[in-house]
Amino acid sequence: MRYEAPESLEGAVALLAAATGDSRVLAGGTDLLVQMRTDIVDPELIVDIKRIPETRAITEEKGGWRIGAAVTGAELKEHPRLTHVWPGVVEAANLIGSTQVQGRATLGGNLCNGSPAADSVPALIAAGAVATLAGPQGTRDLPVEDVMLGPRRLALRKGEIVVSFLLPPRPKGSSDAYLRFIPRTEMDIAVVGAGVSLTVDGAGSITAARVSLGAVAARVLLVAEAAQALIGSRLDRPAQERLEAAARAACRPIDDKRGTTEFRIEVAGVLARRAALIALDRARTS
Amino acid sequence: MAKHHIEAVVNGDAVEFLCETEETLLDVLRDTLHLTGSKEGCASGDCGACSVMLDGRLVCACLVLGCEVGGRHVETIEGMAKGETLHPLQQRFLEHAALQCGICTPGFLVAGKALLERTLSPTETEVRYWLAGNLCRCTGYDKIVSAVMDTAAAMRKG
Numbered sequence: 001m002r003y004e005a006p007e008s009l010e011g012a013v014a015l016l017a018a019a020t021g022d023s024r025v026l027a028g029g030t031d032l033l034v035q036m037r038t039d040i041v042d043p044e045l046i047v048d049i050k051r052i053p054e055t056r057a058i059t060e061e062k063g064g065w066r067i068g069a070a071v072t073g074a075e076l077k078e079h080p081r082l083t084h085v086w087p088g089v090v091e092a093a094n095l096i097g098s099t100q101v102q103g104r105a106t107l108g109g110n111l112c113n114g115s116p117a118a119d120s121v122p123a124l125i126a127a128g129a130v131a132t133l134a135g136p137q138g139t140r141d142l143p144v145e146d147v148m149l150g151p152r153r154l155a156l157r158k159g160e161i162v163v164s165f166l167l168p169p170r171p172k173g174s175s176d177a178y179l180r181f182i183p184r185t186e187m188d189i190a191v192v193g194a195g196v197s198l199t200v201d202g203a204g205s206i207t208a209a210r211v212s213l214g215a216v217a218a219r220v221l222l223v224a225e226a227a228q229a230l231i232g233s234r235l236d237r238p239a240q241e242r243l244e245a246a247a248r249a250a251c252r253p254i255d256d257k258r259g260t261t262e263f264r265i266e267v268a269g270v271l272a273r274r275a276a277l278i279a280l281d282r283a284r285t286s
Numbered sequence: 287m288a289k290h291h292i293e294a295v296v297n298g299d300a301v302e303f304l305c306e307t308e309e310t311l312l313d314v315l316r317d318t319l320h321l322t323g324s325k326e327g328c329a330s331g332d333c334g335a336c337s338v339m340l341d342g343r344l345v346c347a348c349l350v351l352g353c354e355v356g357g358r359h360v361e362t363i364e365g366m367a368k369g370e371t372l373h374p375l376q377q378r379f380l381e382h383a384a385l386q387c388g389i390c391t392p393g394f395l396v397a398g399k400a401l402l403e404r405t406l407s408p409t410e411t412e413v414r415y416w417l418a419g420n421l422c423r424c425t426g427y428d429k430i431v432s433a434v435m436d437t438a439a440a441m442r443k444g
Contacts, residue, residue, distance in 0.1 A: 001307040003290065003353045026351070033349050034330045036308065046307060048354060074343065098419020099397065101331055103343040104350070186418040187332075 005048040009134045009163060012047050017136045017159030019045045025161055027055070027070045028104035030097060031113040047161075054163050055108070058082065063169030069108025069131075069162045073120075077102075086167055087282060088176030088195055088275075092123030095180060098187060108162045111144065114152040117190045117215040121148070123178040125212035125222050126195035128168050135160035145212070145222040171208075174199040175282030177275045180214070181267050183258070190215045191259040194247070194271035196279045198230060206230045206280070211243070216251040216268050223250040226272060235280050243276060244269030290353040296321070297365030305352035312336045312347035314355075315362060323363035323392045327421065334420035337393035337400075338362050344400040346419075363392035366399060375399055375437045382433040386424035394420050398434045406442045410435060 006012045016023055021044030024032055035041045049055045055070035058079055065082060073093040076082055083090050096105050096119050110120045111131070124144045131142050136159045144165065147155055156162070176197035182188035193214030199207050211226035225246040233239030253264035289304040296319065303318045312329075315321045315338070327333035329348045336347040339361035347362075366373045375398050378384070385391045394417065401408060401416045408416070413434050414427070422430065 003307040003351065005354070005356075026354075028349075029351065029354075030331055030349050033310065033351070037329055046351075048351075050354075072343075097331065098334065099400075099416050100334055100337055100344050100346045100419045101349070103340070103345045186415065 001043065002045045003048065004045065005051045007051045007053075009052055009054060009161075012049055012052060012161055013134055013136055013159050015045065015047050016161065021045065023047065025049055025108075025112065027106040027109040027112075028072060028101075029109075030101050030105045031109060049108075049161060052163075057164075061166060065167045066132075066164050067107060067167065068164045069111075070106045073102040073105050073107075074099075076107075084286075085170055086127060086176060088178045088197060088279065089120070089123045089127050089129075089167065092178035092180075092193075092195065093120045095119045095178070095190075107165060111147055112154060112156070112162055114148055114150075114154055115189075116148075116151060116217060116219055117193065118220065119178070119180055119190055119193055119214070121220045122193045122195035122212035122214040123176065124165060124195075125220055126178075126197040126210045127176055128197065128210055129165045130168075131165055132163045133160050134163045139163070141166070145220065148219045150218045171199050173201060173283050173286060174208075175279050175286050177278035177282065179271045179275045179278070181259075181271060189258070192216055192253075192264050192267045192271055193220075194268065194275045196230075196272065196275040198276065198279050198283060200280060200283045204234050204284070206233055206235060209276075211247065211272055211276070213247060213250060213268050213272065216253040216264050218252070221250055223247060223272075225250065230276060235276060240273050240276070244273050247272035290356075292353060292356045294355045294357065295359045297361055303352070307351065307353060309352045310348050311338070311340075311350040311352050311355055311360070314352035315347060315360075318352075321362050321364050325389050325392060327389065327393075332419075332421070333390070334393040334397060334417075335390050337396040337420065339396065339400060344397055361396075363396055366395060373399060374441060375402065375434065378433040378437045378440070379430075382429045382436065384425060384429040384433040390420060390422045390424075394422070394430055398430075398437070401434065402438055402441060406438050408434070408438055 023045035180190040180193040198209040209230035229242035325335035327335035
């Protein structure tokens, strides 16, 4: 098993593009090393992207924020500004695993592990985050909701890696929130996750919204109908009920030991409503 | 292929070692550098028995490859006491009887020390969340949490 830690995007892309056997990108390693240990994967090549500066930086760009794919949850939480501008993204990333895992686990890894239950992904999708990919044909941008196609299946082409995420500029009166259900307090995988990002005007009406649901389908969902239920409303009780109904209507969950189909659908509505209320409260005081 | 030749700093000492790609930092610490204080519990990042500091960041050594730590600083439980003088948290673990079999103890100590380096005024809730990734199957957690809280109080007084 070969290990490479290139210091440039071109170096990483060239290694992955030239690989003939199974190759894996290593960011935080909190999924990859466990999968190697349990023989789920046995790559011939591991490309560690943490020594590439673009994957490790948090920078302001065009009024928004660019976050490197190999930035850890702990680093997001410690950033002086991100917690205020994107509290939902930061809280979602910080729900992944323990303090120890937070020191390693990354946004790029959480997305590219390809799990529909990934906590940070609904928050990124609700935020309108765009992933910047680097590959043999150069770089391209892809909305985060289009990166994952299904469990363990990504839209990345041969030799492509996720370099960073661009979070858009925030109008005044904007905020976001992420909630998940797990059967315990900490250290578990989402049975349902809900991310909501919205903007409210001076009169208290919601002018823009995005709603994303995790762990209720084969991929993390962007639910346009749920956003429509919010836009133009003041999130009064009828709007909350429309939001819940739209969120539930979008769910196509599996039925497994962590949650039945009926339970996941029910909880998706509840979490979407609660996340929207939290986001609205934050937006009014932002 | 040939083993990786890695140079790193462990507990303040420059070290060199050879490792295979699939060897974890925990494998290297225990089997190559013979620093057996860090324990292997689950080998999947769930139990925290292998907690170490990597460039000042608390991590599970079982979730780090040995070849990743070239040029980096690693601190293990072996570096916690200064000679014969225990770290205040180690001393309080003894006074509070915050251990039984001892397998989880190095991880709790390294993780607890990392918290105390961030704040000397943690709430009990903060201590419990911070240590959520460290599992103990003997004592329960109350004595461990008390030891951390008591150490913080003592260190606040200086």
